[in-house]
Amino acid sequence: MEVLVSEVVGRGTVLAGRYRVLSPVVSDLAGASAWQATDQILDRPVRVRILEHGAVAPALDAARRAALVTDARLVRVLDVGTHEGYGYVVSEQLVGQSLARLVAQGPLTADQARAVVGEAASALEIARRRGVHHLALRPSVLHVSPDGRVLLGGLALDAALLGDSGGDARSTTRADAVGLVRLLYAALTGLWPADPRAPQTPGGETLPPAPIVNGSPVAPADLVPGVPNDLDTLCVVTLGPNEDGPHSPGELVRELEPWGEIRASVAETATLGEPMTAQFPPTGAAAPGGGIPVPADHDDQDTAPVTVQRQSVRTAFAQQDPPGANRPGTPPPATPTRATGLGPVPSDAETPPTGLPLITPPAYTQAAPPPPVVRRPVAQATAPPPPPEEETLEAFGFNDVIGAETAAPTTRRFDPTALILILVAVAVIIGVVLAFRALFASFDTGASSDTDPDPAPSASAPAVADPAPEPTAAETPVAPAGGPPVIASTTSIDPSDADGEHQEDVAKAYDGDPATFWYTQTYKRDDFAGFKDAVGYAITLTQKTTVSTVTLRTNSTGGNVEVRATDAANPTAGPVLASGAFGPETVLTLEPATETQSLVLWITQLPPAPEGGFRVEVTEIALS
Structure with a gap:
């Protein structure tokens, strides 16, 4: 750490009047230092990255974009700002060992490698759908917590610090997919298949390089026995000279699924400034002469059911904030004005908190004015003298509030209530008559009367001279529910x-x-x-x-x-x-x-x- 920076940010420094810096932690990016800190307001541990030099402004902008992506597997950005000329990014505390330290103890088993990288790919697919990419994937940014959760840090921020501005959507999406396959290769072999076309970022957690043959890394199955054929083919095809393999994290998820839970255990109690550790089942004893560890036989691992512990891409993406929801750095919406039938009711403040002028809804600004109040001069009235009640109102001065309709001569209006009641009664009577006729028609045996010259041909035939009336709409039988299943x-x-x-x-x-x-x-x-x-x-x-x-x-x-x-x-x-x-x-x-x-x-x-x-x-x- 440069002396100039240490004079500005060091142990005990308080950023933004809130985050107290405690102790430095390892950082593998030049131009940025990492610190353990505590949020004095919420009383919780956080991680602070001080951006000392380089592309500070683009890095701060990238951190703000990363803060808009919400997923439990992505290290959440909590705050972004500057302190005496230096930028800083506050994020959740990283717990657990990185992939680099895990594979330094020996390659992971195939099912664990599949689960760890699959979870990371699901998280980056969520970010991709929000238009945010990582573009700087390496073993030091992928951590596994003691309870078996994957944590991926440096989303968008690390690439900006490295000066990688990305490219079009297809190239950036493909870059993250290839970076995830490199992590899968490292998890299976303990070796890092570095991209010769990308700038290297050496740090304190580097892995030995993977052997290269004809410009491509050697197949994992040739280095570690027992690597499944699908994972071996995936690494060879994706890291080969052609543009083959998955082109997005979502495609890689489909290549890897299904996977089981990540079996990690706490090895030691974490202290502030020291990450908690997670251990995986050992892959096997180391080969003689310090070679690559030879995995033990794990055929019995799949005999017992395991609990799938994952959150799919679609489920996690469906849990994103709905449109219009508050997001980090977004001010809350202004409180809408209340209104009654008499017009808008002003709030306590004449203008919303943002300082914008209060806008009256068009429905109120275009409302028609109430009818004018008409005062009827008594001396000029041409109507007959009003009844005593109206004279009493005028005597007490209520004539001012009587509208134009009361000022006109009183006329009788036709009241349709009686006519409607009569029509309803007639309809009821007709309905009762029709119902009785239909009821008694069912008892008609079809026998002819004394005056009927033509007897009925059979006792079961209906009477021709007096057919039953057609049922009304209310009497039409409803077909029972059923029919063929659809x-x-x-x-x-x-x-x-x-x-x-x-x-x-x-x-x-x-x-x-x-x-x-x-x-x-x-x-x-x-x-x-x-x-x-x-x-x-x-x-x-x-x-x-x-x-x-x-x-x-x-x-x-x-x-x-x-x-x-x-x-x-x-x-x-x-x-x-x-x-x-x-x-x-x-x-x-x-x-x-x-x-x-x-x-x-x-x-x-x-x-x-x-x-x-x-x-x-x-x-x-x-x-x-």
């Missing part, structure tokens, strides 16, 4: 994720096109690899209807599915009405036939997929 909407159910499974394709299972289908994710075992017990597909009908059969046309064979008359909120409620295995055409007969408006297909076992793994593909669903 699907109104559907949704997928994932017990481990509120977003379901491939929710964007649920309508393809009943669109009438057998070439399209809804499908589940692909798992390594037919029991969902222990991540969940089942997956559901909820069906809502247009009306309550009796359903007797459910026909499923699929591209799969095997597995098991159950049918219940329930909804997505309680997918396992009620008895199982039918069950069976998937096939090209599976007919499930409900026992008994059930009158319902919602059904749930509860998939408890997955059929095998043609290319390997297990999943189900439903092309069409028919109900009867």
Whole structure:
């Protein structure tokens, strides 16, 4: 740290009259120092970065943009400002070890690497949708807290300090996707596949460089045995010479999911200025001669179900502040003026807090004025003398408040109340007569009277001479609810994720096109690899209807599915009405036939997929 800076910012310095600087911490970016501090108003620990030189103004602007992105996995920016010519950024305190320190103890297991990088990719996808990118991903900015949470720091800020202004949307999004794959490579191997085209930012937490062959890093599976084929291929393709692999963090999320929980444990109690530590299950003993540690056999890790601990991209993005909500640095909206039927009521202040002039709504400014008050001169009145009541009002001076309508001669107006009552009574009488005629017509056996020359052909035939009157609209019978079941909407159910499974394709299972289908994710075992017990597909009908059969046309064979008359909120409620295995055409007969408006297909076992793994593909669903 430069002497000049130490004279301005050091232990005991209070920034903005609020943040007291306590002790320095490691920073791997030139031109910026990091400090442990405390917020004296809220009495909580924070982290302060002092921007000493370089692109200070762009860095402060980048920090303000990062503050608008809200996600639990992104280190939140709390305050931005300047102190005696130096910029500062206040953020949440970083807890847990960085990825650099974690892999320094040995590479992570494949499932842990998948989970850690998957969580970071989900967070950056949230930021991307808000137009904010990281562009400076490295092992020192990715931390894992003692309770197994991923924390990613330096969003937008670090790239600005390095002078990277980004580019177009496609290049910046691709840069973050490649940076995340580099972190995945480092987590799997303990080596850093540096980008030769990007400037290096050496710090106190660097990793050994990955070996390069023909301009590309060596495949992780060639360095560490046991790396899964999908992760190895992902690293090789993305870090290769071509523009292959994911082009956004969201695409990388789909490549990595599903993943399990991050198994971390507290190794030591953290003290202020010293980060808390998190330990992962050891990958294996170190190879002889100080080589790369050889991972132990972890085949038994997936036998027990694990709890999925993640927040999907769609769920987190849906929790963003709605339009118009207050955001950091945004003043609260002005209080609207109150109004009554007589016009706007001014607030306590004539102008809103922002100093803008108070604007009267057009509905009030264009309101018509009240009718003018007419004073009727008594001497010039041409109407007959008013009744005693009106003379009494005039005698007491109330003639001023009598409108123009009372000033005119009093005339009788037609009162339609009596006519309306008469019409209603006539209508009631007619309705009663028609009702009696319809009632007694049902007892008519059809026999002819003494004066009827033509006897009825049969006792059951209706009388021709006196047909029953047509029923009125009120007497028209209403068809009972029912008819063939018609699907109104559907949704997928994932017990481990509120977003379901491939929710964007649920309508393809009943669109009438057998070439399209809804499908589940692909798992390594037919029991969902222990991540969940089942997956559901909820069906809502247009009306309550009796359903007797459910026909499923699929591209799969095997597995098991159950049918219940329930909804997505309680997918396992009620008895199982039918069950069976998937096939090209599976007919499930409900026992008994059930009158319902919602059904749930509860998939408890997955059929095998043609290319390997297990999943189900439903092309069409028919109900009867």
